[in-house]
Amino acid sequence: MEETLEKTDKTKPPSEEDVRILAFLCNWCSYAGADLAGVSRLQYPPNVVDIRVMCTGTISPYFILKAFQEGIDGVLIAGCHIGDCHYGKGNYMTAKRFRVIKDLLVGMGIDPRRLRLEWVSAAEGQKFQEVITTFTEQVKAAGKSPLTKARDKK
């Protein structure tokens, strides 16, 4: 019983001061990879909220803008490796769009550490853990989103 309590403590939900990260996970690879990380009991920071999409190619740049607009501190997109896309070439599209949206946001003054695109396959529970851990550290180093502050001032 005590052990359980201790565990619950470790994974307590993030407080208001903690960074909040939104992860778009592709149904066929990365979501299964996250599932594998879960059943393998790999620990990773609880700051991530994930959204399952059928393919990363369905992620409109508007979604990323909306996430930042709502005060999210970092956005992760994870999908199948290039060549492994369930729909053929959806992830090529993601990669092409991602570069435009990332450079646009950096040009606006958003920290480049807040956006990341990763390929995580269904067999890579370990990699999923690593990606979430390093990305959370990255975003923590960048701090809370400046958009939240700028908007509060307004």
Added chain:
Amino acid sequence: MKDELVKAIKEALDTGKASAAVILTEKDGELMPRIITDAKDSALDSIYTGDRRYPMASFAMMLVPVIEGNLALPVRECDRRMLVELKKHNQVDTDRLVLLGIPCSQEVADACGCDHPFTANGISVSPATAKPAEPSPPPETVSEDSEERLAFWMDAFSRCTKCMGCRNVCPMCFCNDCALDNLDYVSVDSKPPDIPIFHLIRAIDMSDRCVDCGMCEAICPAEIPLRQLYRQARAIVKEAYGYEPGISDEKSPIEMLGEPAELAGMQEGSRTE
């Protein structure tokens, strides 16, 4: 210039090359577009051929589907480039357009900061004389410091009155279902609108469509440097994919589904702090 344009319109209507023409007339200092179907129409006497611009490409989109025959349309080079883009997006049948090229004067080219005042292409009604304007130096407002950049843009965006002028004047903003009207992205009850998403939605869409005509910035009552924003977006696409809108019939690399691409550096983007 005026005589040549009138002559070209009359010729197009008389020979049956076109069944209708759009002309601009001026009344009390306001530009008024008119549709004429007859070469003897008296509106041709008050035709406006001055330096002010008007989104002529929008008329092509509106009128071509509803008229019989072809439409004669006086265009500047920026209008022609828009039509090239609109054709790629299946918005207008350019085969049914009779383009009458109006060469811009040097004053207009300089005022617009235009790098392509006129490339004749055999449609010009009179010889083009203007040279490309001197490339403007990068604005001082582009700071190396990300916090200063964000402060600059947020300050500019916060002046926005959500008049929708930038969207409405832009012929490239042709979507029937506009994301700026979508309450999930932009709420109705705030002024300024939800920034920066309101402006960035348009910026991301303009990255592979904008032909840099500058009418959005000219019309903006809040003087937001929109052109600079869209130029930044265009520069990203040009640098990453070597694609520039309005130049050729080649389609945008971003909108093509699944074409394999050189993916080096794409996960990281080119800009780092």
